[in-house]
Amino acid sequence: PDVVAVLDTGFDHVDLQVNPLYLRGRYRKLSRGVPQTRWPCRRCRGKGCARCGGTGKMYPTSVEEVIAAEVMRESGGTGHALHGMGREDVDARMLGRGRPFIVEIKEPRKRRIDLNAAVRRMNTSGIVEVDQLTPATGADVVALKEDRAAKTYRVLLRTVPPVDEAKLKGTLPVLVGEPIAQRTPGRVVHRRADTIRARRLLSAEVVGVEGDRAELRVTAEAGTYIKEWVHGDGGRTRPSLAERLGAACEVLELDVLDVHDGG
DSSP states (O other): OOEEEEEETTTTEEEEEEOOEEEEEEEEEOSSSOOSSOOBOTTTTTSOOTTTTTSOBSSSOOHHHHHHHHHHHHHOOSEEEEEESSOOOTTOEEEEEEEEEEEEEESOSOSSOOHHHHHHHHTTSSSEEESOOEEEOHHHHHHHHHOOOEEEEEEEEEEESOOOHHHHHHHHHHHBTSOEEEEOOTTTTTTSOOOEEEEOEEEEEEEEEETTEEEEEEEEOTTOOHHHHHHOGGGTEESOHHHHHTSEEEEEEEEEEEEESOO
């Protein structure tokens, strides 16, 4: 039910519980430097300070805020949350068909809303694109979170010293299918359990090499930290591309090209 009435006969009191509105779609993130969800300022923890200019946020906006603002405008909800099938790094774009998501609107005043109009306004942001929105349920959120879809990436990297194309093409096939032991990356270990996870690449190819720069197209299992697979993270990921090439590798750009969820 959309609304549940809870009657307390002892006190002649009725509480109304307005259940959330759920809408699903796929988003493309066209800009780097944008998080998937609102990121509270580390210094003030969302209260507002000089570091964040009083906004309480690390970044001016997020995918969640761009999408939810337009649905909130139509539905009159009191709050929102974005549930994604995984998340890309803040500095990575999400391209291709987009990433599956469900936006949750809390206590909506309206449920029959103009979804097409909301999507059109989202797509004028220049930050996020959504093809369409369709109704979803709370159970769909659970299924979305449990999906372990592989992902395909575009990686632009720099090698020191420069590595020629022949060596790259000879190294990548050896790494495909080989078990990768990934310890929680140093950049996120402060907020996640420090464990070792087994991952693997499903495919990898060289798109092009120019001087000290190379562009790769890589498909990997869900949960694979691609940046760390490239540079090795100080030995926390093994084997890594840098280890096998015998060269330092730096990721310059990372794009998610597809989320292989079958949708």
